Amino acid sequence: MNDSVRVRFAPSPTGALHIGGGHTALFNWLWARHTGGRFILRIEDTDRERSTKEYEETIMSGMRWLGLDWDEGPDAGGDHGPYRQSERLHLYHEYADRLVEEGKAYREGEAVIFRTPQGVRLAFDDMVYGHIEMMSDTLKDTVLLKSDGMPTYNYAVVIDDHTMGISHVIRGEDHISNTPKQLLVYDALGWEYPVFAHLPMILGKDKKKLSKRHGATSVYEYRDMGYMPDAVFNFLALLGWSAGENNEIFSRDEAAELFELTRVTRRAAVFDMEKLNFINQEHLKRLDPYTRLDLVEPFWREMGLPVDSHSREYLAQSLVVLAGRGQTAKEAAGYSDYFLTFETVKGRYDASDVSEEHKELLRRFYGELLAVPEWKASVLEDFTREWSARESVKMKDIAMPLRMGITGMKVSPGIFEVAEHLGREETRKRLAFFGFVNA
Numbered sequence: 001m002n003d004s005v006r007v008r009f010a011p012s013p014t015g016a017l018h019i020g021g022g023h024t025a026l027f028n029w030l031w032a033r034h035t036g037g038r039f040i041l042r043i044e045d046t047d048r049e050r051s052t053k054e055y056e057e058t059i060m061s062g063m064r065w066l067g068l069d070w071d072e073g074p075d076a077g078g079d080h081g082p083y084r085q086s087e088r089l090h091l092y093h094e095y096a097d098r099l100v101e102e103g104k105a106y107r108e109g110e111a112v113i114f115r116t117p118q119g120v121r122l123a124f125d126d127m128v129y130g131h132i133e134m135m136s137d138t139l140k141d142t143v144l145l146k147s148d149g150m151p152t153y154n155y156a157v158v159i160d161d162h163t164m165g166i167s168h169v170i171r172g173e174d175h176i177s178n179t180p181k182q183l184l185v186y187d188a189l190g191w192e193y194p195v196f197a198h199l200p201m202i203l204g205k206d207k208k209k210l211s212k213r214h215g216a217t218s219v220y221e222y223r224d225m226g227y228m229p230d231a232v233f234n235f236l237a238l239l240g241w242s243a244g245e246n247n248e249i250f251s252r253d254e255a256a257e258l259f260e261l262t263r264v265t266r267r268a269a270v271f272d273m274e275k276l277n278f279i280n281q282e283h284l285k286r287l288d289p290y291t292r293l294d295l296v297e298p299f300w301r302e303m304g305l306p307v308d309s310h311s312r313e314y315l316a317q318s319l320v321v322l323a324g325r326g327q328t329a330k331e332a333a334g335y336s337d338y339f340l341t342f343e344t345v346k347g348r349y350d351a352s353d354v355s356e357e358h359k360e361l362l363r364r365f366y367g368e369l370l371a372v373p374e375w376k377a378s379v380l381e382d383f384t385r386e387w388s389a390r391e392s393v394k395m396k397d398i399a400m401p402l403r404m405g406i407t408g409m410k411v412s413p414g415i416f417e418v419a420e421h422l423g424r425e426e427t428r429k430r431l432a433f434f435g436f437v438n439a
Helices: 019-035 053-066 089-101 153-163 173-189 219-224 229-237 252-258 273-286 289-302 312-322 329-335 343-348 356-369 377-391 395-407 415-422 424-433
Strands: 006-009 038-041 105-108 111-114 121-126 130-135 142-145 168-172 195-199
Touching (some): 006 019, 006 168, 019 038, 019 168, 019 195, 019 229, 053 219, 089 111, 089 142, 111 173, 142 153, 168 173, 173 195, 219 229, 229 252, 229 273, 289 312, 356 395, 415 424
Parallel strands (some): 168 195
Antiparallel strands (some): 105 111, 121 130
16 A cells, blocks of 8 residues: 555535535545555534534445545544544644744634735646646735634645645645645645645536536435446546546446546536436446346335335346346336336326227237247247238237337337246236237
């Protein structure tokens, strides 16, 4: 392990893990895993009114769901704790006292204010945005400790990052404007700067700041909508970074191996739900049948379908027959309900589109189809084609009622594969209900 690389994700426990926070955490994790360094979770809970233990646990759960394990943190321990700011107040006061003693800060009542020096050139080389500099003259004196004894963000983050040995500060580009204020504190305490890397903003497809109207904003909302953690991870990794040409679908390990901070773009990243859907569908397709079943089953149960009336082998094979349809586990559940019960088919189809005359034709054809000796998709399809040609009947005129009668849907996987999986007797029962076969 390369202990010289130490990165951190430092969320405030005032809400769930949102997409922007998940993105920042993921890029820190990737850099730690790529370099063999350490990924630290630090909780910035100095907003006493809004911070809660429940939100802290929700953020951790969201990170675990994404597969972002941390090497040090509130629950994992480590040599640089405590890992909650509320437990580090003695450090902020200790260094504030030192700055006051050295004349670099002053007291104003219970608060401590930093005395901003004038005429100082503040410069740093950002791994993404390049060389950035400004003069200190544009900055005012800033509060270090508020009158309630709590530190401000720009002060606490410097104390924490230095005392925790953070080597790379990887965060959103909205923090670029905070960096000069933090450099002043580093300088005042005689500390070296960490390496800074600011990540591009994430915008909606309309090029506006990401919000609820662009899709869910919490990582957990994607879990509840049936997205796979591997797919959300894959998608977030592509926001502002590329794994190389024609390499859009990858695992966590592959991403960690390929990741380079120098290949993060400065351009704002666009959060495109269609892209997420495509990536999720590709990850779903790659799963073995039983893992896919584990993801889809809860949504079948949510829909009230009789899951326990079927074997796991049958259910897993149902999703194989589904052949990758459905971009999420939730969609896959909706597209495959007819494998579990005929009730949903009856609920959406009543055969009112089929005339009595056409039913006569169907009864003749399905009667022969159901008598085919070998109930295999290829055999059923060959028989249908031959019958269609022999009787001068269009294939769709006998295949579409079969599709509607056993699935209740105009679009489905290969209908002969569906019929084979349902079995001869179940297919007969469903067609008989609509009067398509003689009872």
